[in-house]
Amino acid sequence: MLSLLVRPIRRSAGMFLESDSPRQLAAGFALGMVLGLLPKGNLIAVSLCILLFSMRVNTGLGLVAALVFSATGAILDPFADKLGMAVLSSGSLQASFATVYSLPLAPWFDFNNTVVTGSLLIGLYFIYPVYWLTYVVCCWFNANKSQWALARASVAEPSDADQPVDRRAA
Amino acid sequence: MTRMLRWQYALPRLALLIVVLLAAQFVLGYLVRWQVVRSGERSVGAVVEVGDTRVSLLGGRVTIRDVRVANTEAPMRNLLEADRCEFQFEPKALLHKQTIVERGRIDGLRFGTDRATSGAIADSVAATDAPLPGWLDDEAITRAREWLDRLHEKFERDLVEQLDSIRLTDELLARWPQECESLVQRVRELRERTSKFQTQVRQAEANPLRHGEVLDQMPDELARIRADVNLLNNELQDLPDLTKSDRRAIVAARKHDEQFLKEELRIESIDPNVLTAYLLQQRLTGPVADLVGWLRWIRRMVPAEKPRQVAERKRHHRGREVAFVGCPRVPDFVVRSLDLRGTARLGGQSIELVGTLSDLSDEPALHGQPMRLRLTTTGSMPLELQATIDRTGPVARDQLLVDCGGIVLPKLLLGGSNKLRLSLAPTTASINVSLTLEGDRLSGDVQLVQKQVQISPSVGEGLEHVHLADALAGSLGDIRAVATRISLRGTLDEPRCELWSNIGPAVAEAMDRALARTANYQAGQMLAQAQEKVGERLAELDRQIAEQQSELRPQLAGSNDTLELLAGDRRITGRLSFEQLGCRLPADSLFR
Numbered sequence: 001m002l003s004l005l006v007r008p009i010r011r012s013a014g015m016f017l018e019s020d021s022p023r024q025l026a027a028g029f030a031l032g033m034v035l036g037l038l039p040k041g042n043l044i045a046v047s048l049c050i051l052l053f054s055m056r057v058n059t060g061l062g063l064v065a066a067l068v069f070s071a072t073g074a075i076l077d078p079f080a081d082k083l084g085m086a087v088l089s090s091g092s093l094q095a096s097f098a099t100v101y102s103l104p105l106a107p108w109f110d111f112n113n114t115v116v117t118g119s120l121l122i123g124l125y126f127i128y129p130v131y132w133l134t135y136v137v138c139c140w141f142n143a144n145k146s147q148w149a150l151a152r153a154s155v156a157e158p159s160d161a162d163q164p165v166d167r168r169a170a
Numbered sequence: 171m172t173r174m175l176r177w178q179y180a181l182p183r184l185a186l187l188i189v190v191l192l193a194a195q196f197v198l199g200y201l202v203r204w205q206v207v208r209s210g211e212r213s214v215g216a217v218v219e220v221g222d223t224r225v226s227l228l229g230g231r232v233t234i235r236d237v238r239v240a241n242t243e244a245p246m247r248n249l250l251e252a253d254r255c256e257f258q259f260e261p262k263a264l265l266h267k268q269t270i271v272e273r274g275r276i277d278g279l280r281f282g283t284d285r286a287t288s289g290a291i292a293d294s295v296a297a298t299d300a301p302l303p304g305w306l307d308d309e310a311i312t313r314a315r316e317w318l319d320r321l322h323e324k325f326e327r328d329l330v331e332q333l334d335s336i337r338l339t340d341e342l343l344a345r346w347p348q349e350c351e352s353l354v355q356r357v358r359e360l361r362e363r364t365s366k367f368q369t370q371v372r373q374a375e376a377n378p379l380r381h382g383e384v385l386d387q388m389p390d391e392l393a394r395i396r397a398d399v400n401l402l403n404n405e406l407q408d409l410p411d412l413t414k415s416d417r418r419a420i421v422a423a424r425k426h427d428e429q430f431l432k433e434e435l436r437i438e439s440i441d442p443n444v445l446t447a448y449l450l451q452q453r454l455t456g457p458v459a460d461l462v463g464w465l466r467w468i469r470r471m472v473p474a475e476k477p478r479q480v481a482e483r484k485r486h487h488r489g490r491e492v493a494f495v496g497c498p499r500v501p502d503f504v505v506r507s508l509d510l511r512g513t514a515r516l517g518g519q520s521i522e523l524v525g526t527l528s529d530l531s532d533e534p535a536l537h538g539q540p541m542r543l544r545l546t547t548t549g550s551m552p553l554e555l556q557a558t559i560d561r562t563g564p565v566a567r568d569q570l571l572v573d574c575g576g577i578v579l580p581k582l583l584l585g586g587s588n589k590l591r592l593s594l595a596p597t598t599a600s601i602n603v604s605l606t607l608e609g610d611r612l613s614g615d616v617q618l619v620q621k622q623v624q625i626s627p628s629v630g631e632g633l634e635h636v637h638l639a640d641a642l643a644g645s646l647g648d649i650r651a652v653a654t655r656i657s658l659r660g661t662l663d664e665p666r667c668e669l670w671s672n673i674g675p676a677v678a679e680a681m682d683r684a685l686a687r688t689a690n691y692q693a694g695q696m697l698a699q700a701q702e703k704v705g706e707r708l709a710e711l712d713r714q715i716a717e718q719q720s721e722l723r724p725q726l727a728g729s730n731d732t733l734e735l736l737a738g739d740r741r742i743t744g745r746l747s748f749e750q751l752g753c754r755l756p757a758d759s760l761f762r
Contacts, residue, residue: 039488054180074488081489088492098497107267115489 020058022138028052030131032062034123036069037076042110044120073119080118087117191227198225202232213471214249216240217289230259240289241282248285252512253278257505271505279512279523307447307669311586314448317440318589321685322632325692329434333700334423339707342416346711350718353406357722360398364729367395371736388736396733403726409715413708420704424697431696435689439682446674449584449592450654454669458616458656462665465568465607469662472541472559474566474609501533510545518580522548525555534561551576565609572603579620584673588630592677594652595624605658612665616656623652641687645680649673 035048052062100106110116203223210218221236234255241249254277263270330336371388374381493499508527513520525545531537540560547553553574560567579599585591597620605614627642652673660666
């Protein structure tokens with residue numbers, strides 16, 4: 001009975017985790033994190049979205065991360081605003097910003113918005129730590145996944161314990 | 171890195187994107203239509219309907235057909251309607267996140283057309299203009315009405331019976347019955363006295379010895395009675411002369427009557443400004459209220475709120491936008507030039523409108539140019555309208571200039587009541603409007619000049635008998651042009667209106683002349699009427715006097731005859747002497 005209830009969750013998790021390597025999973029999650037932190041409606045968010053779908057990363061985990069960080073990312077807005085303002089107000093960068101901003105399509109990126117720039121910088125700053133942590137978690141998960149499967153199989157059918165592992169996995 | 175890219179994933183999607191772009195110009199039509207309806211309804215607060223929308227991505231052109239914007243205050247009418255709107259966008263500006271309509275054209279523009287269905291939005295509250303409290307000079311209208319009431323009262327009164335000549339005549343007539351009665355009584359007494367005296371005399375004559383004393387006094391008594399008869403006769407004879415003094419007093423009273431009538435029919439002149447307000451204020455209330463309503467509508471559509479605040483609210487809710495040094499801020503939406511063609515109704519006439527709307531922007535402060543609207547007519551009525559809506563500075567400034575040279579005005583009825591109305595025949599007029607709304611302060615003038623006017627006055631029923639309307643018509647016939655100026659002051663919520671017109675002074679002057687003529691005429695009429703009444707009453711008095719004379723004279727004559735008879739019988743007036751008495755004794759009398 002309990003397995004019936006847990007099965008959909010387990011299969012959903014498998015859909016996100018089973019067919020990709022830990023590296024792809026971690027990259028997808030990190031990209032999703034950056035996408036989630038950014039305000040939507042600008043070309044930076046659109047570019048990140050295209051990147052997420054175009055690269056060989058785990059799209060599902062990336063979308064989950066984007067949803068999670070979209071919901072919680074507004075908490076960081078005050079800090080992102082200050083950070084973005086500090087960067088965008090930097091006197092030495094004004095000429096560069098102005099030159100870039102005057103390029104075609106540049107205004108659509110909304111990088112003159114303090115929260116957009118601040119969130120992007122926060123995302124970029126944390127992209128590698130998040131990638132690394134996710135990678136570690138995924139490796140640990142992959143390493144223990146076989147043992148969990150063996151343990152589940154032995155509980156379910158003790159006579160099958162002598163059969164080859166590959167057949168059990170199939 | 172190339173190993174990371176999923177070409178089998180990206181390429182189909184790229185192909186799909188191209189297909190989407192090709193289909194975009196069809197899909198965008200629906201999106202533009204949705205956006206026009208949504209933003210239009212949000213800003214106007216009434217239903218906005220769009221017939222067909224086409225977008226040409228290559229040409230950078232958007233065409234919208236059959237646009238109808240309902241009127242919030244009258245949901246069964248359209249605020250405006252257009253057959254075709256064409257906008258030519260600047261493609262480069264789109265790359266810079268700007269929507270610039272380089273030029274556009276709206277054809278078939280109409281205002282105030284009827285709708286088949288209600289244009290009210292269910293959950294929106296119609297922004298109704300607050301009434302304009304106290305902006306009219308109500309006191310002036312009240313004063314004018316009071317003046318007209320007094321005027322009617324003066325001419326409706328019957329002053330004839332209050333004249334001195336009439337009063338004196340009535341007093342004389344009232345006195346006459348008493349005098350007549352007194353005379354009749356005296357005649358009656360005299361006749362009785364005569365009869366009694368005759369009886370005494372006859373008795374005394376029958377027995378003179380016994381009534382010797384009576385006979386002795388008889389001549390004196392006879393003389394007294396005759397004197398009284400003569401006196402009464404003389405009085406009766408002089409009876410018409412007795413009223414001579416009264417008649418003289420009546421004649422003298424006529425001069426007083428003239429003065430009295432002049433005073434009573436004298437009417438103080440009315441203040442020309444009061445008369446102007448009375449005649450024009452209510453007639454002009456509607457058009458001026460409409461004008462103020464249009465200014466209010468402009469303020470609702472283009473609020474005076476600081477554009478930056480609007481822009482901040484409109485933009486991202488998250489974060490702030492930083493303007494880089496050397497990178498000027500520009501508005502998101504600009505319409506550089508929009509040609510307008512349509513029709514409108516003015517003064518009951520249909521006119522063809524041609525005009526240009528330029529520098530329409532969502533952030534005028536960044537655009538740096540105020541929005542300008544210029545409309546001219548192509549028909550027989552030359553009209554030029556220029557509106558400037560300036561939101562570039564810290565204080566919102568709206569200016570409206572209208573110059574209309576040949577509007578044909580229909581027949582107009584001026585005046586707040588039936589006691590005095592002026593009817594103006596259809597005429598051509600020129601209208602000049604110059605209004606400025608700076609912040610919330612309203613200032614400006616509306617001028618109306620009507621040429622070759624024909625004014626027909628009418629007065630209340632109470633004044634018809636004195637022919638005031640005719641006299642007024644004669645005086646107003648000299649007026650050839652009517653100029654009216656309305657000065658607007660105050661604020662948009664509490665506008666104040668000052669009215670000036672040459673019709674007020676002209677009518678006041680004509681009224682003075684007409685009233686003076688009417689008063690003289692009326693006074694003459696009343697004096698003649700009074701004279702006629704006095705004559706009638708005095709003739710009646712004369713007739714009564716003559717009647718009385720003819721009635722009393724025979725009676726006095728009878729008394730006189732009796733006295734004459736008595737006197738004739740007594741040729742020897744006085745007492746008989748003893749010799750006479752002895753002679754009258756019989757011859758054989760012992761005493762003879």
